[in-house]
Structures are given as C-alpha cells and as structure tokens.
Amino acid sequence: MATVFISYASADEGVARGLKAFLDGEGVSTYFAPAHARSGQFVAALANEVMKARVVIVVASAATTDQTWVDEELTFARTHHKEIIPIVVGDYASIPAWLSFIIGPLQRYYYDSKSEQPFQRIGEALRLLKNRGRVISVLNMKGGVGKTILTANLSTAVHARDDLSTLLVDFDPQHNLTQLFFSLVRKEEFWEKKLSVASLLAEEDHAFPTEFPSLLSVSSGAASFELIPGTDQLLEFTLGLQDPIALERAKAAFKQRLGALRDRYRLILIDLNPAATFLTRCALESSDHVIVPVRPEQFSGVGLNLLAKLINYQRKSGFVPDMPGGFTTILNGVGDNQVAVADAGLDDRVRQNIAESLTLGRTLCPISLPKNRFLRATATSIPLNPLGVTAWYRPHSPTTLKELLYNAGRFAFDRAGVLHAP
Ligand SMILES: Nc1ncnc2c1ncn2[C@@H]1O[C@H](COP(=O)(O)OP(=O)(O)O)[C@@H](O)[C@H]1O
Ligand SMILES: [Mg+2]
Structure with a gap:
C-alpha cells in the first residue's frame, strides 16, 4: 500500500521524479503517476490511490497550472483528512492563488535545486509523522459482541509483548471498560476529580487532564498503558440534547485532543457504544482504523448490514476510514459447544456471510477468537489479564488464548499502521 502520494503538475515532473527516487531510497512506498498517464478515466484511479495513501506531498510551483489534476487530488486528500505536505519550488509568492489558498495554512518545505540533498527535510517530516500514534475505534451497532472485552484484551496482549505505549478510551455511557479495570470506589474518585472522557468533549482547555489512570498492573509491559475513564455523563450526547453548534464544537475539541x-x-x-450516535461520529472521524467484533449468531448479519449503512452514510457526510484497509472484522466467540449442539455450521456460515458482504467482505481477520471462560466478564474480578491465561482454549490446540489475542490484535494494529516499538 502506497503511504505517500505525490501530486504534481506536468511542468514539475522532474522534481516529482527526484522526490520519488529519494523516498524509494528511504524505504518509503510511494504512488507516482507519470504525467503522460494522466488522462480521462484515470482520475478515478488516482482518487483511489489518494485514499490509500497516508500522506500527500504536493509539488507547488509557479508552473502548477494543471489545476484539474492537482486540485482534484488535493480536494480528495482534504475530504479524507490525509496529511498534506507542500514542497515549494521557487518563489512561494508566484504560486497560483488557488494553490496557495490550499497550502497556505500548512507547514511548507522548500526545494533547493542547488543543495545536494534537496529532499532531506521532507524525509524528516515523514519520519515525525510515522512516529505519531494511530487511533482505532471498536465498533458494532450490536451490544454483547465483545467490543469491550476485545478492547481490553487485544490491547493488553499486545502491550505485554510489544511494550507499546497504549491509551484506552472508554467512550460508551455504560462505561463497562472502566468497570472491568477499576472498582466502584476508584471510579467515583476519578469522577470527583473530573477525570473522564467527558473532558475530551469539553469546551474549556483547562478542564483537560494531563495524566490518566494507569493499567500497568494487568500487563507485564513497561511502556505506558492508560485509560481515560468512562462516565454516564456521555448519555446526554447520545440523546442529542445539545444544540447543533455546541455539538460541532464538542466534536472539534474531541478531534483536536485525540490528535x-x-x-x-x-x-x-x-471502545464505543452499541449504536450510531454523535459519539460514534466523533470516534469515526478521528480514527485511522475500525475493528468490528462479530459474534457468530443468527442475527449477526443484521448488525453488519446496519454497520454497512452507517459507513456509507458517514462517507457521504464526511470522513470514514478507507475500505477495506480501514476495517478489521474479528469473529469472536467461535467453537461454542452449546451452540454447536443446536447449529453445527454456525461459525462457518457467519464467516461466509462476512466474506460475501459487499462492504466488509475483505476485512475479515484470519484469526477467530474462541468462546472462553477467561473472556467472560464477571462482577467480582478483573478477568482480563491474558498473561494469566495459561489454559489451552481447546484440549489439543497448540495455541494459547494469549497468543490468539496477540495475533488477532497485531493483525488489526498492523493494518492500522501501529508501530511495533514502544
Ligand atoms: N470470546 C468470548 N468468550 C466468552 N465470553 C465472552 C467472549 N466475548 C465476550 N464475552 C462476554 O460477553 C459479554 C459481552 O461482551 P462485551 O465485550 O461487553 O460486549 P459489547 O461491548 O460489544 O457490548 C461480556 O460478559 C463478555 O465477558
Ligand atoms: Mg461494551
């Protein structure tokens, strides 16, 4: 998958080719369409490549008069919230007005034809971007499919092994995730100190906490592992009680703070609420990737259809991560003996349904998670420490639950571009 899309006018093809060669040398994958290939139907293919890219670098010069191509590519990039990095050739003041309007607010880099390494600073900018964390939402309109349990367990399993600095956000008014990790008393202490996800939506900046409760006790990792506690205060946002302007402001604050x-x-x-609400929109518009847990059950298809509708609706009104790279569907709760008695082929049938789904067809994670008592939340304990799970999930299976959780998590996180180092 191309991570950098190079947008340029034909007059600047030489600079664009130089940039491509430089990025190739840095091991950064690029998409570069030769100028002679840009014609007619090609624009749809270009749009597709922009979608797949993480960053769009635009070569901007006085000669950027191929407004159709560059403008189209940049408009597409902006609609889909791609990072845009302008590299200016020559005098900034001589760049056409339509282009300086787009790149004006962005950090600019200059092409110095006399320098031996004219793209060096672009390389540094890309490295900084690459080091930024990735945001993943766990979404399904259905409740009880394992959103909360997988948020907790996939992250714990991966944190424990890769020692990855990790933040969990309990963005469900029911705040089950918080309750998995903390007692009622601790939870109320957090609320008293105004330490909750509500602060992500708050208008005043001073209300935003600088530190969050640590979860290091459930992982053997050393890098930070923290949770922004949930709160039932979020309920008012799901009901849409605020006026639209206040909601937009809250969404902007949320996106900016997550950034x-x-x-x-x-x-x-x-971890999201089991519905399509204002909270769902905030999360989707801030995310690079979406994990969709699906339980093998008779009506799981209905949930998936609803989800497909939401994705399409959201795409029309704004931003949603790309398909299929932007989604990972994980089948959770397979190999349930009780279900097998009544309906032996259910797991495979649901797998097949997902594979045939137009929207989510190619998103299925090859690792399914078993129905397992270690993944069942109980009222009295934190059931989540995968390191404590030594049981075989099936008597003769060579893979422990811990490894399955790690592998499924890593599969989704890799797709999202999460780095492996702390
Ligand atoms: N693979 C599994 N094996 C056993 N129990 C599970 C599994 N996945 C989820 N559960 C249990 O099912 C219930 C619902 O899961 P949860 O993660 O809270 O769903 P959601 O957040 O989607 O509403 C919880 O009690 C959880 O512990
Ligand atoms: Mg939940």
Whole structure:
C-alpha cells in the first residue's frame, strides 16, 4: 500500500521524479503517476490511490497550472483528512492563488535545486509523522459482541509483548471498560476529580487532564498503558440534547485532543457504544482504523448490514476510514459447544456471510477468537489479564488464548499502521 502520494503538475515532473527516487531510497512506498498517464478515466484511479495513501506531498510551483489534476487530488486528500505536505519550488509568492489558498495554512518545505540533498527535510517530516500514534475505534451497532472485552484484551496482549505505549478510551455511557479495570470506589474518585472522557468533549482547555489512570498492573509491559475513564455523563450526547453548534464544537475539541494524544501513545483504542450516535461520529472521524467484533449468531448479519449503512452514510457526510484497509472484522466467540449442539455450521456460515458482504467482505481477520471462560466478564474480578491465561482454549490446540489475542490484535494494529516499538 502506497503511504505517500505525490501530486504534481506536468511542468514539475522532474522534481516529482527526484522526490520519488529519494523516498524509494528511504524505504518509503510511494504512488507516482507519470504525467503522460494522466488522462480521462484515470482520475478515478488516482482518487483511489489518494485514499490509500497516508500522506500527500504536493509539488507547488509557479508552473502548477494543471489545476484539474492537482486540485482534484488535493480536494480528495482534504475530504479524507490525509496529511498534506507542500514542497515549494521557487518563489512561494508566484504560486497560483488557488494553490496557495490550499497550502497556505500548512507547514511548507522548500526545494533547493542547488543543495545536494534537496529532499532531506521532507524525509524528516515523514519520519515525525510515522512516529505519531494511530487511533482505532471498536465498533458494532450490536451490544454483547465483545467490543469491550476485545478492547481490553487485544490491547493488553499486545502491550505485554510489544511494550507499546497504549491509551484506552472508554467512550460508551455504560462505561463497562472502566468497570472491568477499576472498582466502584476508584471510579467515583476519578469522577470527583473530573477525570473522564467527558473532558475530551469539553469546551474549556483547562478542564483537560494531563495524566490518566494507569493499567500497568494487568500487563507485564513497561511502556505506558492508560485509560481515560468512562462516565454516564456521555448519555446526554447520545440523546442529542445539545444544540447543533455546541455539538460541532464538542466534536472539534474531541478531534483536536485525540490528535494531540497521538504524540504520547503509539496506540489509542476507543471502545464505543452499541449504536450510531454523535459519539460514534466523533470516534469515526478521528480514527485511522475500525475493528468490528462479530459474534457468530443468527442475527449477526443484521448488525453488519446496519454497520454497512452507517459507513456509507458517514462517507457521504464526511470522513470514514478507507475500505477495506480501514476495517478489521474479528469473529469472536467461535467453537461454542452449546451452540454447536443446536447449529453445527454456525461459525462457518457467519464467516461466509462476512466474506460475501459487499462492504466488509475483505476485512475479515484470519484469526477467530474462541468462546472462553477467561473472556467472560464477571462482577467480582478483573478477568482480563491474558498473561494469566495459561489454559489451552481447546484440549489439543497448540495455541494459547494469549497468543490468539496477540495475533488477532497485531493483525488489526498492523493494518492500522501501529508501530511495533514502544
Ligand atoms: N470470546 C468470548 N468468550 C466468552 N465470553 C465472552 C467472549 N466475548 C465476550 N464475552 C462476554 O460477553 C459479554 C459481552 O461482551 P462485551 O465485550 O461487553 O460486549 P459489547 O461491548 O460489544 O457490548 C461480556 O460478559 C463478555 O465477558
Ligand atoms: Mg461494551
């Protein structure tokens, strides 16, 4: 998958080719369409490549008069919230007005034809971007499919082995994730100190906490592993009681704060409510990737259809991560003996349904998670420490639950571009 899309006008093809050669040398994958290939139907293919890219670098010069191509590519990049890095050739003041309007607010880099390494600073900018954390939402309109249990367990398993700095965000008014990790008393202490996800939506900046409760007790990792506690205060946002302007402001605050948190954590995982609400929109518009847990059951298809509708609707109104790279569907709760008695082929049938789904067809994680008593939340204990799980999930299986959780988590996180180092 191309991670950098190079947008340029034909007059600047030489500079664009030089940039491509430089990025090739840096091991950065690029998408570069030769100028002579740009014609007619090609624009749809270009749009597709922009979608797949993480960053769009635009070569901007006085000669950027191929407004159709560059403008189209940049408009597409902006609609899909791609990072845009302008590299200016020559005098900035001579760049056409339509282009300086787009790149004006962005950090600019200059092409110095006399320098031996004219793209060096672009390389540094890309390295900084690459180091920023990734945001993943865990989403399904259905309740009880394992959103919360997988948020907790996939992150714990991966944190324990890869020692990845991780932040969990309990963005469900029911705040089960918080209750998995903390007692009622601790939870109320957090609320008294105004330490909750509500602060992500708050208008005043001073209300935003600088530190969050640590979860290091459930992982053997050393890198930070923290949770922004949930709160039932979020309920008012799901009911849409605020006026639209206040909601937009809250959403903007949420996106901006999550963006800043990317500098502190490699992985930010958001556990969502089982519905399409304002909270769902906030999370989707801030995410690079979406994990969709699916339980093998008779009506799981209905949940998936609803989800497909939401994705399409969201795509029309704004941003949603790309398909299929932007989604990972994980089948959770397979090999249930009780179900097998009544309906032996259910797991495979649901797998097949997902594979045939137009929207989610190619998103299925090859590792399914078993129905397992270690993944069942109980009222009295934190059931989540995968390191404590030594039981074989099936008597003769060579893979422990811990490894399955790690592998499924790593599969989804890799797709999202989460780095392996702390
Ligand atoms: N693979 C599994 N094996 C056993 N129990 C599970 C499994 N996945 C989820 N559960 C249990 O099912 C219930 C619902 O899971 P949860 O993660 O809370 O769903 P959601 O967040 O989607 O509503 C919880 O009690 C959880 O412990
Ligand atoms: Mg939940």
